[in-house]
Amino acid sequence: MTKTVLLAAGGTGGHVFPAVSVAERLHEDGFRPVFVTDRRGYRIIHSSAPSFTIHRIMAASPYGSTASKRLAGMTQLGLGLLHSVAIMLWHRPAAVIGFGGYPSVAPVMLGHFMGRATLLHEQNAFFGRANRFLARFVQTIALSWAETANIPAEAVSKTALTGMPVREAFSKTGQQGYTPPGDGVVNLLIVGGSLGARVFGDTVPEAISRLPAALKDRLRVTHQVRQEQIKEVEQCYRNASVKAEIMPFITDMPRRMQAAHLVIGRAGASSVAELAASGRPAILVPFPQAMDDHQTANAETVVEAGGGWCIPETEMSAGSLAGRIASLLDEPSKLSKAARCMLNLEQHGAAEAISQRIRTIINGDSRS
Template sequence: MIVRRIALAAGGTGGHVFPGLSLAEALVGRGHVVHVLTDTRGTTFHDTIGKTCTVHKVRAASPSQSGPAAKLGAIVQLSLGVLDARGILKRNRIDGVVGFGGYPSVPAVIAGSIGRLPTILHEQNAVLGRANRWLLNRATAIATSFEHTAGLSHTDIKVARTGNPVRASIAARRNVAYGPFGRESEFHLCVFGGSLGAEVFSNTVPAAIASLDKDLRARLVITQQCRPEDLEQAESFYRNIDQAATIQTFFNDIPEKLAAAQLVVARAGASTVAELGVIGRPAILVPYSHAMDDHQSRNAEALEAAGAAWCMSEDRLSADLLATRLRTLMEDPHKLATAARSAWDFGIPDAAERLADFVLEHLAERAVFKNPSEVEKISRGANRTSERRALA
């Protein structure tokens, strides 16, 4: 087997890090050598794949900061990061670079471009992110997560939809059945507000639950994530209306909670949308109104268009509107089951393997390999991987 040395560039939030982790695992599982270039926040890489991949820290910062001094400082840090990355790529004889968006990926992708290496971008959202927009002219290919990605209509580079890789613990619950449940059975409602919770959910969801009829409330099994500063208030509200609920600032078993849910109330970050699709759970999505380029609204709209979710604007969200939606769905098991199936159809559980195929095939197409016959070997290997997944 031909072993390739591939650099992955990701850092910052989990939405960029988790797909990088998944691709690293897929490539290492095929016997390739992976180097990870990340920023000071990318400690997740050390904790999870430090034994199988080499992790490098490069300097990076966001030029979107306010104030000319901060912007100038960020540009200096990014420039120094490019120097860091160029040295890492040369010393380790890297064959190609994969960037996962966010400014921590910028130095490695620019360094790869300067070194004339194949540079592949991965976009997790339905809107091309600022860093990826900035890097698009330097990239040789881009992998997307959604069928349509805003900001990508005019490009000459290779584009393929691979999906957004999810954690193995999520993919493992792909075939957990939804339901069955009836009008009188327990109804598991999960409320997640992203990695740090969401104030709007802490205030609005308990009030919406309070306005439901007693027979509906009696069925509810509520799991809700809250910000630390909202925890006491939410617990007190539920206690005052005599409503049982499991409320925490963080859950270690989110895959298990999602699989048990009949309905999810959540933000519409890329990872959340991908996970809902892989497990196949219907959701009420409330996009974060201050998300960059309003990308969460585009994510939510894509899932809603697939018949798998209901999108509610944060600006217009109220306890009454949410209660009406909850009441309607709890009284219509067929509608929820149909949405769950649509979510399942929307999901791409093998996105990490698809992305690995795309990366390796693109390296071959860009004539990285000195022996032309290696292109055919890579293609045959990718085809065998696809066949195994189809038979699984």
């Protein structure tokens, strides 16, 4: 009989894409993956892995800035708990894997109290709040980074370095190598994260419009922005005579990454892992409101490895960004070196390692 594994993840690409990668591997290994997420996560999973069963539950942070927000968050978590009970009873999973974010809290807790195999995966270089709370309830904690900070002291013994799961297509791009831009077309990929980012629709197009005319003639831009910014951004590129393709969500990211000479994006954990697997140099702009500022920690890891450059959002202006883009594209050797360094950050076999650990826990060999 095929065993079911429940994968619970918050509603951003940083939580969802690693879960999708693990689900694909679990399916190959003979398990039946079932997702639990929120409304936002449902849209992402449905577009990237529509063949899997997906359940939506309510969830929100209980750490709101006001009493009413905290109450609303607790209420949504309570409703999500009730829905999760029904999901657990319906599917009777052999294991539950949490990938962070508040939608993972109820399923992982229930998995623990119902005696199921339980595992957490932490994507970031700074242990997240939901995972920090759940650490006491699980048997194994899989880490993406060797130097992960903020792990509860009592949970350190449960940790294992598996790396960040990414889709195989990104690794194939990395295996094919990086070709720096010559005198011809320069492909620039701009990604504001799975939820989009307004600053990427405001400052970045303005920066590109300030580049030298000869460079703009060579640019081919792929730019992800919020739906409500598409017309505005299209007009900006049109006025600057820059060829650009604008979209609210990139469904073929591996192909876009393969073509890119330089990437400008957030420093979410899955984004950084996809860059590492693909071996693509990047200018990273950490999301300043990210929980516990984990994106800055991710970006610092990349910078220290030599794989890219970090510009804090508060310091990013159209002029400074234009100068950085122009200087990098004028020195392809810098891009080639960064591409090699970025590729060194890839951690192979993460999805396989997590699938194997789940199999081991289910078989009763590694219960804590």
